[in-house]
Each structure stands twice: as structure tokens, then as C-alpha cells.
Amino acid sequence: MILAHVDPVSNTRTATAKRYMETKADDILETLALSREKAAGVSQLKNDLKYGDSDLRWKTDCFLVSWLQQELAAAGQFDNMVLLALGSDIQARMPFLKDMLSHQGEYGRFLENASPYMFLVGDDICFGVLEDFSRKFGAALQRAGYQVIFQNRNEIPQVYGQRFQGNSYRGIFGLQDPLMATKIENGSYLFDHINSKKYFWSFDHPAGFFDTLHAAPEDVIVLTLDKNYVSYTKRFLKRRALFFPPGGEKQSKTWKNFDEFKASKLRENQMGISFLGTPGVGLQENIDYTREHNRKLYPLVSTYSYNLLNHTDEPSEMAFERTLEDPEVGIKNQISDDDFAELFGEWASLEKNASKTVRKQVVKEIVSAGADLNVYDRGWKDIGDFPNLIVHDSIPYEDARKVYDKSWMSLNVMSWHKDGFTERIAEPQLHGSLVVTDSTRYLRENYTDGEDIVMFDLNDQSIKELPERIRALLSDKDRLLHIAYNGYLNALKNHTWDARAEQFLKLTAALD
Structure with missing residues (x-):
């Protein structure tokens, strides 16, 4: 030798x-x-x-x-x-x-990098959206030349010792999966005995996963769709975190130039503007319930709700900090970062209620101004009798793309992501629909309002102006289609799942 x-x-x-x-x-x-x-x-x-x-x-x-x-x-x-x-x-x-x-x-480390990625699948939460993300991103990694295993998460605890313990994987992905914090009989973590990086991929505020992340192994890496959440996770949850939003599926049909795109959309588009968001429970319902059933918590809930709706450009943790500083609540000076993380985790869901409150305001403003709006949840009937509100049954996630295909415009209201990006931007754009969305810092840095997207703010004035902006675009199809086509090109270059695979490989190379 x-x-x-x-x-x-x-x-x-x-x-x-x-x-x-x-x-x-x-x-x-x-x-x-x-x-x-x-x-x-x-x-x-x-x-x-x-x-x-x-x-x-x-x-x-x-x-x-x-x-x-x-x-x-x-x-x-x-x-x-x-x-x-x-x-x-x-x-x-x-x-x-x-x-x-x-x-x-x-x-x-090299042995792990020579091994397959593993995606934990088999959970139907979020109408199958997370399962779809796993499959689409995994397929993109395969196209990039990497091995991928899709493992039913429900089988792992039963066959763990025989099939997984001691194995190496390039990375294990759990999409908001509490299995990441599961322990086995000897008290050690399930995934501590598998040689791999562990990625907890969160699509909501990580504060809402306080219990899981607090209990998870220290080497878990949080992937999240908002840069504010990265900062929050590092400071309050004491975990490594990376900004990594979802992407969109590149459809088989592509357009070589604007004229081809225009001809296709003029032929296929059948509805003006569509919205796939759900109505849900708003903040007022939470305030009323707390006032009636838990007066002790009422100052916190009502003050936090007020701060969310009056500082709509700020992340929810800032609204919560304002709340704790309020004299009626008055506990800011008595709380550590760890205590803040635990307390905020208990109330993080209120930001979703804030989002649903604003969603209803936006929808009412649009239909009150006479614009037709197609929504896909029967719960929207509860907001009032509006002839222009066209209510459809809920649809599975994979059918959303059919709606985007035939919509001139697709409305989006973020779930209080203030520096983020979601599939509700990428997917409609890749199907040639013009996206109308509330703005985030990330969108402002990577898109231009009126050129490849239409953005509005969540204040009363901007929301009141939105119906006229929509009406003007629907009456000027050439301008609408130019914006939609530019959005398509942006998403095609930067926000497909294949683009995400390339971005992920570059991002995680730095971890080594």
C-alpha cells in the first residue's frame, strides 16, 4: 500500500x-x-x-x-x-x-453527504399542502442529482431499531413534524441515533412550535419562510435557522414570449379574480370570548389584538412586546427571553386571527365596490350577502392550480408574514395569473409593484384603494397581462421547486 x-x-x-x-x-x-x-x-x-x-x-x-x-x-x-x-x-x-x-x-459528514435525503410524509394536515411540498421539493432534489427517500412517518417508531438506527442520511426533513422531538424508551431522541442533519421546516411563525422546538435535539435546523422568523428563532428558541420559503411547481406548459402568453391567457381565462384563503375566526371573536370566559386574560388579548391591527407592518413578536409594555398588562420588565418565548408561543395563533380579520376586510372592500371575487370556502357566506361574492366549495391543494390557470388575478393575504414569501405567490404566477398581495419586505426587495406583481398595504387607506386598482387592470387587459407575464418570468427564474433545490444546496453547503 x-x-x-x-x-x-x-x-x-x-x-x-x-x-x-x-x-x-x-x-x-x-x-x-x-x-x-x-x-x-x-x-x-x-x-x-x-x-x-x-x-x-x-x-x-x-x-x-x-x-x-x-x-x-x-x-x-x-x-x-x-x-x-x-x-x-x-x-x-x-x-x-x-x-x-x-x-x-x-x-x-462526507458519509452523510453521500447518502439519501429523507422526507417524513404521511400526515394530511393543512389539506395535504405539506405533503405536496415534501413530494415536490424531494422530486426537485432528485432532478438535481440527489437520492431521496419518502418515508411514512407513522412507521418510524415501530421499525426504528431495525431499519434506521445507526444509518446515515444527507438530511431528514420534518415539515412542522413533532416527530423531531420524539424520544425512545431510554430517554434519548429518536433522531439522535440517525446520522444526519435534521430540518424542521416551518410555514407558520416558529413561536407556535415552542413545545416541539424546546424539546427537540439541539442540532435541529429550522427552515422558515420569513426572515423575521429566522431572527426570532435564533434569539428566543436558541436554534439554528435558515430562510427557506416554499416554491411553486413549474407547469409543463410554458410560454416562449409575451405574444404567446397573451394569446393563451385570452383563450383560457374565465374568471376575474380568485381567492383561495379561508375566512376563519377573527380577532373580535377571540376578544369577545375572553371577555366572557376569562376576564383575567382580557387585558392581554385585547391589547395584543389592538397592537396587531394598528401596526400591520410589524411582525407579531413586536406587537406582543408592545403588549407586555402596556400598563394594563405590565409584565415586560419581569420577563426573560426564555419566558417571553414560552408566553408568546401560547398566543402566537392570534396573528392568524389578525390575518383572517384583515382578509375579511379586504374581501368585503373588493365585493362592495362591485368587483366579482371567486372564493373557495363556504364559510365566506357568513360575511354577508354580496352578489359579487361567488362562493365555491373548498378544493384540495392540487386543484388550486386549475383555478390559477383560469384566473386573470389571484388575491393573497399573508398569514402575517412581514418579510416572507409563500407558495401563494409562486404558484399563481407560474400559471400566468397576476398576483395581488399585501406587501412584505422580501417582496419589495425582489419584485416591483405594478411591474411583476400588485402589492397593497394592510392599512385602511390602501385597502380602500385596492378595488379601483383591480377594476382598472381588469379593464386594461394588455397592461394586466404584461404584469402577469413579468411575474411569470420572475417566478420561473427564482421560485420554482427546481430553483429552491439549487438554492438549498448552496445554502446548506455553507453549513459544512
């Missing part, structure tokens, strides 16, 4: 190494008889070279010397691969190679 007699300072050996550097590792690897799993792992590691620094190439080769030691020896290529990995800098690289051969140091 060549390692036994490599002299780090030998000029002869260095010259030999330089000659072998001219031989590409790919040429050596192609001579090997690899299992399907190892061939896929090698392919992943080669893909990773696009995202790493200049040292990743030789470090990967050192790992492959160890991981493929038997296959290299059988092909008579072990010594060649060693020399290629060491290159001309034998003295500096030799300790790393020895770590790889003894399965020490970074060996485990």
Missing part, C-alpha cells in the same frame, strides 16, 4: 503526485464496480463540488479513497487514487487522508 512509504518531503514522490494530478478522479471512478447506492453517493459528492471551496475537491477524493477502498483495490487503482488525493501538497493533506482511512474527523 502506497501510504506505507509516502515521504512527505520527497521530491520524487511529489513529482509522481503531480503526474497523477493530471488524471481525473472521474476516469478512475469509472473503472470501479460500484453498487447502485455507492454510485449514487459518488454522483452526489461530485455535484457538491459546484457549491464548495477549493479544498473540497481533494477532501472528497480522500474520503473516496477510504469509502471505496475495496473497490479501488479490486480495480488496481488504490495507489493512483491516493496520489491523486494527496496531489503536490502531501504533507498538508496526509493527516486528513489518515482521518478518512480511520473513519475519524470529517468522515461522518
Whole structure:
């Protein structure tokens, strides 16, 4: 074996190494008889070279010397691969190679990176939206050249010891999944015995998952769709967090230019503006209930509700801080960050009620002004008798795309995300519908109002002006279609699931 007699300072050996550097590792690897799993792992590691620094190439080769030691020896290529990995800098690289051969140091990380991603599926919450996200993002990673396993989450506790314990995975994704905090009989975490990065992907404010994240292993990484939530998670939940919003599905039908897009939409569009949001329970209902059933909490609920609706451009944690500073509530000076996180977690759902309050205001304003609005939840009938409000039955998430296909415009009201992005932007745009949405900092930085999207603020004045803006666009189809087409191009470039896969691979390369 060549390692036994490599002299780090030998000029002869260095010259030999330089000659072998001219031989590409790919040429050596192609001579090997690899299992399907190892061939896929090698392919992943080669893909990773696009995202790493200049040292990743030789470090990967050192790992492959160890991981493929038997296959290299059988092909008579072990010594060649060693020399290629060491290159001309034998003295500096030799300790790393020895770590790889003894399965020490970074060996485990490289082994994980050569392994499949695992997505936990089998939960039908949110009308199947999260299941759809898992499948779509997983498929995008597969198209990018990475192995993906979709694992029924309900099977893991039963067959954990036989099938998962001690295995390596490139990453495990739990979409708002409490399984991330599950412990086994000996009191250790279920996923602590699986070698992998663990991603808890949250599509609501992470404060609402306080119990899960507080109980989860320390190495869980939170993925979230709002940059404010990243800051909150790091400070209050003491977890690593990354901004990573959902994407949209690129449809098979594409448009080569504006004229083709215009002809298609003029032929297919059948309805003016659609809205897939649900009405739900607003803040006033919460205030009334608390006043009647729990007077002790009434000052907190009513003050927090007031602060949410009077500071609609701020994240909800800022409204909650204002609430605790209010003399009627008066506990701000008595609370630590940990206590704040726990208390805010108990009341985080009120931001959803605030969103639903504003949704109803926006919908009423639009239909009161005479514009037709198609909604997809029978609960919208409860807001009043409006001839222009066209109420349909609720539809599964996969059918939403059919609605986007035939809608001139798609309304969106964020669930109080103030620096975020959601699939309710990407999906309609990828289907050629003009998105009308409340603004966020992220949208303002990545879109231009009136050019590739229509944005409004959640104050009374902006909402009152919205119906006229909608009416003007519906009466000027050419302008409407130009905005919709520009939005389509933006989403096609930046917000498909394939784009998300590329962004994720770059983002997580920095974690290594």
C-alpha cells in the first residue's frame, strides 16, 4: 500500500503526485464496480463540488479513497487514487487522508453527504399542502442529482431499531413534524441515533412550535419562510435557522414570449379574480370570548389584538412586546427571553386571527365596490350577502392550480408574514395569473409593484384603494397581462421547486 512509504518531503514522490494530478478522479471512478447506492453517493459528492471551496475537491477524493477502498483495490487503482488525493501538497493533506482511512474527523459528514435525503410524509394536515411540498421539493432534489427517500412517518417508531438506527442520511426533513422531538424508551431522541442533519421546516411563525422546538435535539435546523422568523428563532428558541420559503411547481406548459402568453391567457381565462384563503375566526371573536370566559386574560388579548391591527407592518413578536409594555398588562420588565418565548408561543395563533380579520376586510372592500371575487370556502357566506361574492366549495391543494390557470388575478393575504414569501405567490404566477398581495419586505426587495406583481398595504387607506386598482387592470387587459407575464418570468427564474433545490444546496453547503 502506497501510504506505507509516502515521504512527505520527497521530491520524487511529489513529482509522481503531480503526474497523477493530471488524471481525473472521474476516469478512475469509472473503472470501479460500484453498487447502485455507492454510485449514487459518488454522483452526489461530485455535484457538491459546484457549491464548495477549493479544498473540497481533494477532501472528497480522500474520503473516496477510504469509502471505496475495496473497490479501488479490486480495480488496481488504490495507489493512483491516493496520489491523486494527496496531489503536490502531501504533507498538508496526509493527516486528513489518515482521518478518512480511520473513519475519524470529517468522515461522518462526507458519509452523510453521500447518502439519501429523507422526507417524513404521511400526515394530511393543512389539506395535504405539506405533503405536496415534501413530494415536490424531494422530486426537485432528485432532478438535481440527489437520492431521496419518502418515508411514512407513522412507521418510524415501530421499525426504528431495525431499519434506521445507526444509518446515515444527507438530511431528514420534518415539515412542522413533532416527530423531531420524539424520544425512545431510554430517554434519548429518536433522531439522535440517525446520522444526519435534521430540518424542521416551518410555514407558520416558529413561536407556535415552542413545545416541539424546546424539546427537540439541539442540532435541529429550522427552515422558515420569513426572515423575521429566522431572527426570532435564533434569539428566543436558541436554534439554528435558515430562510427557506416554499416554491411553486413549474407547469409543463410554458410560454416562449409575451405574444404567446397573451394569446393563451385570452383563450383560457374565465374568471376575474380568485381567492383561495379561508375566512376563519377573527380577532373580535377571540376578544369577545375572553371577555366572557376569562376576564383575567382580557387585558392581554385585547391589547395584543389592538397592537396587531394598528401596526400591520410589524411582525407579531413586536406587537406582543408592545403588549407586555402596556400598563394594563405590565409584565415586560419581569420577563426573560426564555419566558417571553414560552408566553408568546401560547398566543402566537392570534396573528392568524389578525390575518383572517384583515382578509375579511379586504374581501368585503373588493365585493362592495362591485368587483366579482371567486372564493373557495363556504364559510365566506357568513360575511354577508354580496352578489359579487361567488362562493365555491373548498378544493384540495392540487386543484388550486386549475383555478390559477383560469384566473386573470389571484388575491393573497399573508398569514402575517412581514418579510416572507409563500407558495401563494409562486404558484399563481407560474400559471400566468397576476398576483395581488399585501406587501412584505422580501417582496419589495425582489419584485416591483405594478411591474411583476400588485402589492397593497394592510392599512385602511390602501385597502380602500385596492378595488379601483383591480377594476382598472381588469379593464386594461394588455397592461394586466404584461404584469402577469413579468411575474411569470420572475417566478420561473427564482421560485420554482427546481430553483429552491439549487438554492438549498448552496445554502446548506455553507453549513459544512
